[in-house]
Amino acid sequence: MNHMGKRVIHYAGNSVEIEYNDPQADKILDTIVYSISSPGASNPFTSFRIDITRKPDLLFSLFQEGTLIYKSKNEVDFSEMLMSKICHGLAMDSKNGMLFHASGLGRNGKGILVPGGIGFGKSTFTTWMISQGCDYLSDEFVYFPWESDTMISFARPIHLKKPSREVLSSLIEYDSDTNLVKVGTHSDLINPLLLNAENKYSQPPVKIILFPRYETGAELDWRLLSSAETGLELMKFLINARNLPDHGFKEIARLARPFRGIKFTYSSFEQIEKNIIEILERI
Numbered sequence: 155m156n157h158m159g160k161r162v163i164h165y166a167g168n169s170v171e172i173e174y175n176d177p178q179a180d181k182i183l184d185t186i187v188y189s190i191s192s193p194g195a196s197n198p199f200t201s202f203r204i205d206i207t208r209k210p211d212l213l214f215s216l217f218q219e220g221t222l223i224y225k226s227k228n229e230v231d232f233s234e235m236l237m238s239k240i241c242h243g244l245a246m247d248s249k250n251g252m253l254f255h256a257s258g259l260g261r262n263g264k265g266i267l268v269p270g271g272i273g274f275g276k277s278t279f280t281t282w283m284i285s286q287g288c289d290y291l292s293d294e295f296v297y298f299p300w301e302s303d304t305m306i307s308f309a310r311p312i313h314l315k316k317p318s319r320e321v322l323s324s325l326i327e328y329d330s331d332t333n334l335v336k337v338g339t340h341s342d343l344i345n346p347l348l349l350n351a352e353n354k355y356s357q358p359p360v361k362i363i364l365f366p367r368y369e370t371g372a373e374l375d376w377r378l379l380s381s382a383e384t385g386l387e388l389m390k391f392l393i394n395a396r397n398l399p400d401h402g403f404k405e406i407a408r409l410a411r412p413f414r415g416i417k418f419t420y421s422s423f424e425q426i427e428k429n430i431i432e433i434l435e436r437i
Contacts, residue, residue, distance in 0.1 A: 157293040166297040167250040176206035188309035230338035233379035248394040258291035258307030269391035276370030290346035365417040385410035
């Protein structure tokens, strides 16, 4: 008899529903979405179904609104795709606050916001920051409820593309506990507890805003931004602007007003280590 289950994931003023036919789907969902408190929607924006078949071979299939969108025999690759689709579904109708494509970090009860786009090296930088004593909150989304400076980060494993392996080889033991390291074909899912056994999820007020960008062979370019420049940079990474009054411009200005963000390009952690340590010591 099939095991039928259902979960509803709430985040950033939106929700998605997931149905599944096998208890292994419970384990997959526990691996890719960590339980947090976040406002949701009464009606899910979209629905998914996970079908797991075991004959003749183990096969994972993902449906969205009844349409098959992905299938794989590799559980980690399937988990990665499911995580991506859940994130996309939550972002599409996010409301009642600002949703940023950003990492979230915590330190001494204060939050560090790290906005960044695809290819910026955001997850790699975030992983390194854990080694500098920060708590990992997210490497994908940070949500600010309306008129709030509280960081509600989407708690999930660190999602690292294969090129990050060489850069992070001194920090991550890829042959360690498979419950904490999930190695896929194109990327890996890393539980933050592998890097910091005492890592704690929190929803702190934002204290620092960093805009890092990794470029191979680049000289260090480190710039302190004005609050206006900080706001303009934040606008680049606001995912749900279309769902907000005036595209979120006034809220961005409010959030950025007390801050002077730091924007920097680098090609090695050695280039930025001294500056980052000085920043963290002030928190």
